[in-house]
Amino acid sequence: MTGRLGRACRAGVLLLAALALQPPPAAHPAGETAHALGVVTWAASAQRLGDAPAGRGYRLVVRTSVGGSGLRVRLSNAFGDRPLRVGAVYAGLRERGAAVRDNRRLAFHGRPSVTVPRGAAVWSDPLRGHVPAGTLLAVSLYTPDAAGEATGHAMALRTSYTSQGDHTADGSAAPWTATTDSWWYLDAVSVRPDRPATGAVATLGDSITDGRDSTFDRDLRWPDLLAGRLARTPLAGVADAGISGNRVLTGGDTSAPGRLDRDVLELPGVRTVILFEGVNDLKDGTGVTAAALFAGYREIVRRAHAAGMCVTGATVAPFQGWPEWSPAAEAVRREVNHRIRTGGDFDAVADFDRALRDPRHPERLRPAYDSGDHLHPGDLGMRALADAVDLGRLRCAR
CATH class of the missing domain: 3.40.50.1110 (SGNH hydrolase)
Structure with missing residues (x-):
């Protein structure tokens, strides 16, 4: 599903502010609670998007609301009729078009890939470092063998990008040659806010x-x-x-x-x-x-x-x-x-x-x-x- 070409991003919004995103050395602690997930900084409700193409990469652009550390993403297979394997997930700050700065790998229970059960959603492990409020975040993911009904959000009203094959680690815009105006599989992002009571x-x-x-x-x-x-x-x-x-x-x-x-x-x-x-x-x-x-x-x-x-x-x-x-x-x-x-x-x-x-x-x-x-x-x-x-x-x- 393709959309219109992305417009130039306001450079002042993309404050790096010592982002330094790095995956943690360990998996989730046992019995992790919602409190450990911090506070939602962005979300879009899950919908059915039709057929899920295999071998596709997605670079999904979203804007944070609250700033904080320990960024996590939630991947949804709410409407899938089979398990969804996500081969890699990266997150960084969107610069211009599909280009990303400080693009870092996310892990899931310490592993670089995850299978999301049918009808379920999974949270990633936290990334170290700080993400400012009001920032354009780029979350890149790759679905090597997706099939059946895809889950996402149809009317994103924002340009995101797609590629053939796994280019999630590539922070440049070069492999991201097509656009989409929907968000695929990603339905929430959280951080541990700068003010703990937020x-x-x-x-x-x-x-x-x-x-x-x-x-x-x-x-x-x-x-x-x-x-x-x-x-x-x-x-x-x-x-x-x-x-x-x-x-x-x-x-x-x-x-x-x-x-x-x-x-x-x-x-x-x-x-x-x-x-x-x-x-x-x-x-x-x-x-x-x-x-x-x-x-x-x-x-x-x-x-x-x-x-x-x-x-x-x-x-x-x-x-x-x-x-x-x-x-x-x-x-x-x-x-x-x-x-x-x-x-x-x-x-x-x-x-x-x-x-x-x-x-x-x-x-x-x-x-x-x-x-x-x-x-x-x-x-x-x-x-x-x-x-x-x-x-x-x-x-x-x-």
């Missing part, structure tokens, strides 16, 4: 949270922009758990409740979930009621609370002008938003409806925030969403 926020949502219609290769999704606001707070890590088309009430193991464990609760260091879901349930014309949608919300809240996490509920944004809008769906949306604001089901509220709506026509997006399809915000709308989150209310007594 935690993370996970944003559970649909295509708006996934960043659709924000500018490609600029990391202007609202969770990215929120990460900038959170950078110097106790919740500096941000995990984007948005999937285009996601729903609360349908979708089975890929619905918001169905993927909650994998995409949110199992990520290290997450202390708060921002739940921004519901528009896809409403716009499908299936007659979803506010009561039904709230039953799904409450399941997510209950499970997050059981895991010791706070939950901020985000109101559903307006979408009149989208082909599937209807007066009936609008009435349910307003009822849902009233209950989010007043019902007391959430620990805090992010009023995304109020942030995005046109004051003259509250069933529509404000024109300056509309990407043009009347559902998805553009870059200015993404900024409005990030700014609508009250940072002081993201923590609760849990």
Whole structure:
């Protein structure tokens, strides 16, 4: 799967800051806990990507949120129908295009390769050294005999690179001759944060949270922009758990409740979930009621609370002008938003409806925030969403 050519990276972001990434001499200690994994600094929810090509290398470019040491990566075979062998994994700082600086091998229980069981995910051993916040990280991996269904994230909105054969150790751009706009197999990165008490926020949502219609290769999704606001707070890590088309009430193991464990609760260091879901349930014309949608919300809240996490509920944004809008769906949306604001089901509220709506026509997006399809915000709308989150209310007594 190929995408567009990568744009030049801002050199100032790629601070080396004595990175010195080196693999550890030993495997995971017995009984390792989530605390040992540190805090998630980047994540993208797992999806089915179709056929998995064999003999392919991937150089996947992601941006960290929180800085720290002991970088680890998580490889996912959540949707694979057979074990996945990954022959080599390297990580370094992306320089320009596919070029990488300080490219170092990752290990898995002290070994240079790993087999990820069907339906599972594995964490690497930590790398020594420091990774700055807001850095473009390049994770390179090679799948020598992949087959069947591949796991990854379809809409990365960032250029990554592919090669034929194993060129993971090569920091130059030369062998990485094709591009991809999806992330393959990699679904999370963690670090031990510079401030030990630092935690993370996970944003559970649909295509708006996934960043659709924000500018490609600029990391202007609202969770990215929120990460900038959170950078110097106790919740500096941000995990984007948005999937285009996601729903609360349908979708089975890929619905918001169905993927909650994998995409949110199992990520290290997450202390708060921002739940921004519901528009896809409403716009499908299936007659979803506010009561039904709230039953799904409450399941997510209950499970997050059981895991010791706070939950901020985000109101559903307006979408009149989208082909599937209807007066009936609008009435349910307003009822849902009233209950989010007043019902007391959430620990805090992010009023995304109020942030995005046109004051003259509250069933529509404000024109300056509309990407043009009347559902998805553009870059200015993404900024409005990030700014609508009250940072002081993201923590609760849990």
